Amino acid sequence: DIQMTQSPPSLSASLGETVSIECRASEDIYSNLAWYQQKSGKSPQLLIYYASSLQDGVPSRFSGSGSGTQYSLKISGMQPEDEGVYYCLQGSKYPLTFGSGTKLEIK
């Protein structure tokens, strides 16, 4: 199975701060990576697919980058509504596998 190592496990950011979350795959996943945001009590919402494509309706302050085994999600200007847990998902090989999540809070 492809292991997805996500970091950091938690993060605290001030309003307007730029934050980054990383996911490292145990092998090349050829940009088959998605990022999700999950707010408390809700289901995950897709932010980014194919590593860098922004899902319709997602604010442009969210961006994704990376290739091979290293990927990152950036939020350019933290907003209160960005609090939540963020997960990466690789779709390159079965079984699909998720990162362990990053809890993002407002400082």
Next chain:
Amino acid sequence: EVQLVETGGGLVQPGKSLKLTCATSGFTFSNAWMHWVRQSPEKQLEWVAQIKAKSNNYATYYAESVKGRFTISRDDSKSSVYLQMNSLKEEDTAIYYCTLISYWGQGTLVTVSS
């Protein structure tokens, strides 16, 4: 508007069975590849199963942890996907989500406990 609505969760004893249903609308279900993903009480997400479309011969794929116990199926006439769960274990306790990967349902809670 894409909608995915899961039903069928509940409290069940170890070794018993449960069948989840996901009713969908707002997209061309017959062409869609559908998944079940679960989230443990510790909040870890785990992909469970996928079923592809008729054009892909309804191919199915499973996580090793559920292979041989769970069966994913679909009814294109009802725009619905199902997860038959047999020989349930306490570690199957989770919220089960039906998902297109791009869109997710609200989830249904399955609790396996004696």
